[in-house]
Amino acid sequence: MIFNSSLFLLYFLPFFLIIYYLLDRKFKNWFLLFAGIIFYAWGAPKFVFFVMGSVLVDFVLVRQMSLKTGSARRLFFWSSVLMNLGLLLYFKYMNFFVDQFQVMMSLFGSKPAEWTRIALPVGISFITFQKLAYTLDVYKKQQPVFAKLQDFALFIFMFPQMLSGPIVRPGQISGQITDRKSQENIDYRLTGFIRFMIGLAKKVLIADVLGTTVNEIFALGPNELSGGIAWIGAIAYTFQIYFDFSGYSDMAIGLARMLGFRLPENFNFPYVSQSITEFWRRWHITLSMWFRDYIFLPLAYATSRKLPRERYLGLRADKVIYLVATTVTFLLCGFWHGAAWTFIVWGAYMGFFLIIDRIFLLKYLKKAGRIPAIAVTFLVITVGWVIFRSDTLAGAWFYIQRMFAFRGAENMVWLNPKFWTMLAIAMIFSFSGVWKKAETRLEKFYFNPGNPTIIIFSVIALLLFILSEATITSSGFSPFIYFRF
Numbered sequence: 001m002i003f004n005s006s007l008f009l010l011y012f013l014p015f016f017l018i019i020y021y022l023l024d025r026k027f028k029n030w031f032l033l034f035a036g037i038i039f040y041a042w043g044a045p046k047f048v049f050f051v052m053g054s055v056l057v058d059f060v061l062v063r064q065m066s067l068k069t070g071s072a073r074r075l076f077f078w079s080s081v082l083m084n085l086g087l088l089l090y091f092k093y094m095n096f097f098v099d100q101f102q103v104m105m106s107l108f109g110s111k112p113a114e115w116t117r118i119a120l121p122v123g124i125s126f127i128t129f130q131k132l133a134y135t136l137d138v139y140k141k142q143q144p145v146f147a148k149l150q151d152f153a154l155f156i157f158m159f160p161q162m163l164s165g166p167i168v169r170p171g172q173i174s175g176q177i178t179d180r181k182s183q184e185n186i187d188y189r190l191t192g193f194i195r196f197m198i199g200l201a202k203k204v205l206i207a208d209v210l211g212t213t214v215n216e217i218f219a220l221g222p223n224e225l226s227g228g229i230a231w232i233g234a235i236a237y238t239f240q241i242y243f244d245f246s247g248y249s250d251m252a253i254g255l256a257r258m259l260g261f262r263l264p265e266n267f268n269f270p271y272v273s274q275s276i277t278e279f280w281r282r283w284h285i286t287l288s289m290w291f292r293d294y295i296f297l298p299l300a301y302a303t304s305r306k307l308p309r310e311r312y313l314g315l316r317a318d319k320v321i322y323l324v325a326t327t328v329t330f331l332l333c334g335f336w337h338g339a340a341w342t343f344i345v346w347g348a349y350m351g352f353f354l355i356i357d358r359i360f361l362l363k364y365l366k367k368a369g370r371i372p373a374i375a376v377t378f379l380v381i382t383v384g385w386v387i388f389r390s391d392t393l394a395g396a397w398f399y400i401q402r403m404f405a406f407r408g409a410e411n412m413v414w415l416n417p418k419f420w421t422m423l424a425i426a427m428i429f430s431f432s433g434v435w436k437k438a439e440t441r442l443e444k445f446y447f448n449p450g451n452p453t454i455i456i457f458s459v460i461a462l463l464l465f466i467l468s469e470a471t472i473t474s475s476g477f478s479p480f481i482y483f484r485f
Contacts, residue, residue: 001042002163003251004203004477009469012039013255020259025184029154029177032259036157039122047121051156054087058131061151062138066145071137094118122483123163127156127335129290134170136294143170151177160255164248164482166266167286176261184260190454192257197461197468199250204468205243208478209234211420218389218411222398227406230399231414235421236387238382239426242270244481245284269433274373275365276353276380291329299325315460319358326354337388342396346387353380354372374434419452 001008005299014037023031041048058080065076065180095117102115134155137143146152154177155170156162175182217225254262266285273279280288310317316338327348335346353361365373383400395416432438 001039002479002483003248003255003478004200004318004472004480005179006469006472006477009200009465009472017258020317025181029150032159033150033154033157036162039159040157040162044122046119050121051127052153054083054131055153055156056149057083058135059146059149062135065135066138077135077139079133083475084128084131084135088124091118091121091124091341093335126165126167127162129167129287130156130170133167133290133294137170138472143174146170146174158256158260158261160259161252161263161324164245164252164480165284165286166249166252166264167290168263172264173261180260182196183262187454188260189258190458192254192259194454194457194461195254195257195465196251197464198255199247199252200468201464202243202247202250203480204471204477205464206422206426207240207247208475209418210240210426211244211478213413213415214240216387218399220413225399226400226403226408227404230402232415234382234386234399234403236423238271238378238385239423239430241385241388241481242267242430243426248480248482269430269438271378271381271430272374272433273377273381274370274379275357275362276350277357277362278352279377279381280354287333291333295332296325296329299328322358323355326351326358330354340391341393342387342390344371345393346384349384349387370434432484 001012004008019356020028020035020354021030037048037052037262040051040356061083063077065073068076133145134146134152138145146155151174155168155173161168195350208248214233214237215235217229220229246267253263264286268282268285270283273282285315300321302308304317307317307320330347330351331344331348334343334345337343337346365376368376374391383403386399386403387393387396
């Protein structure tokens with residue numbers, strides 16, 4: 001079940017909200033947990049018991065870890081970490097590892113062995129990262145254990161964000177799970193409704209329209225793809241993935257807000273970034289913070305302990321530490337996105353620009369001025385998304401070559417007025433963050449709108465819902481891009 005389906009919008013969500021609002025407060029968490037399990041089971045019935053079982057095991061392991069000291073504490077810690085990483089590696093990456101092994105063995109004349117491909121449980125990456133965050137925070141004594149299995153299960157199974165984030169840390173939501181009385185009011189519900197409908201419109205009215213043309217362009221062959229069309233496809237995908245994923249995040253944040261929860265923000269005008277360093281502070285913020293806190297900083301600290309000298313190969317030790325930690329972090333970040341070489345190369349590509357930012361590029365971008373810096377950064381991001389979008393490295397290389405070769409070809413894709421209109425709207429909203437007050441006003445609107453504003457935008461949100469549902473009914477729905485991960 002996904003947010004942009006008629007089943008969810010017309011049946012599951014209204015039915016759920018009516019019961020949730022009528023229930024006594026002491027039963028709401030139980031009902032929300034039950035709804036989350038049903039929501040997950042609807043799309044992945046074979047895996048719901050697997051996720052429930054892993055939640056139970058993790059709850060016991062982390063609880064025991066919190067009661068132990070010394071080697072016993074470390075034993076329970078590593079048991080939890082290795083269980084979660086092991087399950088993620090098996091379900092998400094085993095097919096990739098087997099495929100690479102088969103390729104390697106074929107070089108020695110060996111025939112491919114029989115292999116039953118493993119299905120990927122939906123949302124496993126996000127679920128695993130939340131569970132790991134809980135284990136690590138409790139181990140470091142930054143977070144107390146959940147007192148009840150019900151509370152920990154709700155932390156994982158809260159359906160607004162369990163499939164594609166935002167990635168929530170236990171400390172950000174544990175207090176709200178046990179007590180959110182002050183947030184269960186009409187203002188939270190209305191602002192949540194508005195945010196949800198804005199996200200739905202982002203996905204259905206913008207991202208899906210762009211995606212139809214993007215799919216056609218990326219499917220063109222060598223004799224059909226011109227340089228101009230290649231650029232249009234790359235730019236359109238750049239906005240498609242942003243409005244698709246930020247649309248999901250808006251829907252998750254809005255829906256949670258309707259239930260009295262406040263989830264962390266996940267996007268902040270990423271395409272007005274003046275460097276790749278800034279981009280990763282604005283794009284998929286909760287994932288960036290996860291990798292920073294649990295991969296980058298521990299790696300940087302561990303590396304710093306092994307570098308006694310002040311300079312290495314002409315670079316200061318602090319830059320070498322940054323280079324090592326960034327390289328490993330973004331290779332893992334790329335691999336987290338998917339079991340394919342394109343994602344690994346995309347991670348390396350992003351890591352490379354973060355490194356040269358630190359070494360010299362940031363000072364030149366600063367001298368160039370705000371608009372040139374945004375333009376250069378946007379170009380780098382767009383090329384990176386081509387690698388991310390491509391099925392193979394050869395396909396990515398071919399596409400990028402066509403972008404910069406400016407070779408002509410007969411136009412095989414009809415770029416209709418609807419496509420151009422949605423692309424223009426996407427660009428306007430994406431770059432409105434150049435206006436410095438946009439961030440402040442957007443935050444004020446989302447979290448503290450005045451009475452006239454909230455009424456006006458509630459009406460607009462209702463109109464967006466009607467338009468979006470009409471579009472879904474007439475043309476069907478498409479999955480969110482990040483459901484693949």
